Amino acid sequence: MYDIIIIGAGVIGAFIARSLSIYELKICVIDKHIDAAMGTSGANSGIIHGGYDAILGSLKSTLNIKGSNQMKKVCMDLNIPYENCESLVVAFSNEEKKVLELLKEQGEKGGIKGLSIIGGQEIRKLEPNLNHDITWALLSKTAAIVSPYKMTINALENAAINGVEFFREYEVLDINKGSDIFIVKTDKENLKGKVVINCAGIFADEISKMVGDESFKIIPRSGEYILLDKSVGNLVNRVIFQTPTKEGKGVLITRTVDGNLLIGPDAKVINDKTLHETHRDVINYVYQKGLKTTDKIPLHQSITTFTGVRATPSTGDFIIKESEKCKHFINVAGMDSPGLSSAPAIGDYVLNLVKPMFSDITKKTNYTLTLPNKKYFSNMTVNEKKQAIKKNNQYGKIVCRCENVTEAEIVESIHMTIGATTVDGVKRRTRAGMGRCQGGFCLPQVIDILARELKIDKKEVQKGDKGSYILTRRTRV
Ligand SMILES: Cc1cc2nc3c(=O)[nH]c(=O)nc-3n(C[C@H](O)[C@H](O)[C@H](O)COP(=O)(O)OP(=O)(O)OC[C@H]3O[C@@H](n4cnc5c(N)ncnc54)[C@H](O)[C@@H]3O)c2cc1C
Structure with a gap:
């Protein structure tokens, strides 16, 4: 039985999971995709907006301004590339x-x-x-730019280090509510939870409908x-x-x-x-x-x-509240722009909605809100590169030549708490394949490393989502 089930591993679900993860709560995040950041959070402008263009007093305005003020520190704490470029x-x-x-x-x-x-x-x-x-x-x-997929993955990684479970390829098909408990029916198994948080992005209205709340459309x-x-x-x-x-x-x-x-x-x-x-x-x-x-x-x-x-909301503003139709079901919906800029502030806002739902919510004695400081190899000084190679010779092997990504970084990305399991998963964590040739040169090597580290056959390695196999058979022996 989970205290909290979060539906959706986009930037919003990830930052809510992070904020809640420091409390003594059993939490899981579930997503129908094979990895985090595969919805809107993986394809946007990556801008931390100044916060001047949403109507003053709206949730969009308030949370954008708060989120943007928090962002520099959050990005430093979570190794998220950030630049206050104006x-x-x-x-x-x-x-x-x-x-x-x-x-x-x-x-x-x-x-x-x-x-x-x-x-x-x-x-x-x-x-x-x-x-x-x-x-x-x-x-x-105050405007800035960030890496939106790193922001999502690293926030979820932080939550996972604090004990939050992440279920990939779990598609929510229906939700039943008993007297006090939700049964979230997925294509894999049924999960029981006391509180459900709906962060399903463009599908949030469909998830909300499952508990009888049709108060908004996406x-x-x-x-x-x-x-x-x-x-x-x-x-x-x-x-x-x-x-x-x-x-x-x-x-x-x-x-x-x-x-x-x-x-x-x-x-x-x-x-x-x-x-x-x-x-x-x-x-x-x-x-x-x-x-x-x-x-x-x-x-x-x-x-x-x-x-x-x-995910444009029919109401015009972010929808972040307990459903009026279903107790202990929280909608975090209508997260169009500036959702990314607001994500850390949304995490804290939802924490305050959740707290009264549990009578004895206490902080864990052992938690972290930071990830170990890590630089991309390509950003290291010559000396730092030398030191890195001395410690681990896989740093001495460049796999992605466009982005200067080393074998060590790819191996590390696979062995994170929420590690990469696909070629695109490696790409979002390391940038291998994001350069000029778009993976034309490094793809075979990334497949080899994934197969080796995950102990699977190369034919089992997928590019992105379910069924996106790359190799089918040998053409030459
Ligand atoms: C073109 C564009 C540009 C933007 N630019 C900016 C910007 O510059 N700055 C900014 O602040 N914001 C920007 N945004 C907004 C920002 O990207 C979003 O607010 C944010 O990514 C929303 O995150 P999310 O977690 O709500 O949604 P998503 O990232 O879409 O996550 C939702 C998750 O729910 C999962 N899900 C859905 N249904 C189910 C189900 N049935 N079962 C299990 N899982 C399910 C999905 O697989 C998905 O992973 C932009 C958006 C777009 C589209």
């Missing part, structure tokens, strides 16, 4: 400047520091590659991106947004925390929540929108495209 919202007319003024005013009322409106000359000093018809910009000093809105090579990552120094409209924040251009250039997303309501493909016409639209900000986008340097799906 952002600009650019305006092309005096009409748009008025929107910037409203955003600034709203942000300042919310207590956000470091907001200012700057003119053309200063903009071009900060960002020489932006188009010259940009006349004004809102500068936000409207899936896709966003497609173009990712460009690291060699052009410095086209911009900050996150560059266009002035927001009713449709959202619009197409942005940013360097990612790993050094690539990212352009996107569009925003389109879709019917099928399971579709994650990209489309030629949408990618072209994203490119054209990006050109409005800078006509210097080197499209020939693009290395991949991808789609993320927003």
Whole structure:
């Protein structure tokens, strides 16, 4: 019997698990995918928003501002790549400047520091590659960029080290509530729990419906991106947004925390929540929108495209509360942007909802909120590299040449508490396969290492989700 069952191993489920994991509670996180961060948390812009654009007093605004204030420390504690790179919202007319003024005013009322409106000359000093018809910009000093999948995986790793169990490939099919106990029916087994927390992202309305709560709908809105090579990552120094409209924040251009250039997303309501493909016409639209900000986008340097799906709530705001229809069932739903920026604050917010549900909740005597300090090999100094190789000669073997990922890092990623079990799992933890060749060179070696470390046949190694086997048979003996 679990005290708490968390449905969904995205960034929200992971940070809630982390916040709860320091208490004497038996907790599990379950996800239908083979790994954490395989939903929206694995495909977004990776921006920690300044917090000025959500309506003041809404949960989105409050939790974005709190989350963004916590983020630097959280990322340091959990080895999550983070860079306080700042952002600009650019305006092309005096009409748009008025929107910037409203955003600034709203942000300042919310207590956000470091907001200012700057003119053309200063903009071009900060960002020489932006188009010259940009006349004004809102500068936000607190905006930052992070690695969204590392953020999710490392928060869940922290929770797992504190004793939270993680069940992969457990799809929730139904939930029954007895007098006091939930039976969460999955395709593997039935799990019993006293409290259920619904963090199922774009499927949160369907999970909520299982306990008779249909008070909200999730409207899936896709966003497609173009990712460009690291060699052009410095086209911009900050996150560059266009002035927001009713449709959202619009197409942005940013360097990612790993050094690539990212352009996107569009925003389109879709019917099928399971579709994650990209489309030629949408990618072209994203490119054209990006050109409005800078006509210097080197499209020939693009290395991949991808789609993320927003869980837009029918209510307009984050839904974080105990269901009115079902006691001890907490919905954490409608987590569209700025869900990532808010995640640590959402963890604490949900902890406060959970505490009164248990009469004698006490802290564990032995817990941690930090992960051992670890640097990517590629970020080490020459001396640090030498030391690492001396301790473990697997650091001396580069497997992914684009990203300089060593065999030691891949082996470590497989043996984490919530270790990688697939090629994509290794990629999200180490960056092997994320570079210019997108795994073209390192894939065979990563398969070998996974098979060796997991003690499975190479044919059993999967790329991503269920059934994504890579090798089928020998073609040459
Ligand atoms: C295009 C785009 C750009 C964005 N950019 C930003 C940004 O720059 N900054 C920012 O702050 N936010 C951004 N966001 C929002 C942010 O990505 C989300 O708020 C966040 O990732 C939501 O996390 P989650 O854990 O709620 O959902 P998910 O990451 O989707 O996790 C939900 C999990 O539930 C699991 N699940 C669902 N149904 C079941 C079931 N039946 N059984 C078991 N498991 C189930 C899924 O497999 C999934 O892993 C963006 C979103 C999109 C789409």
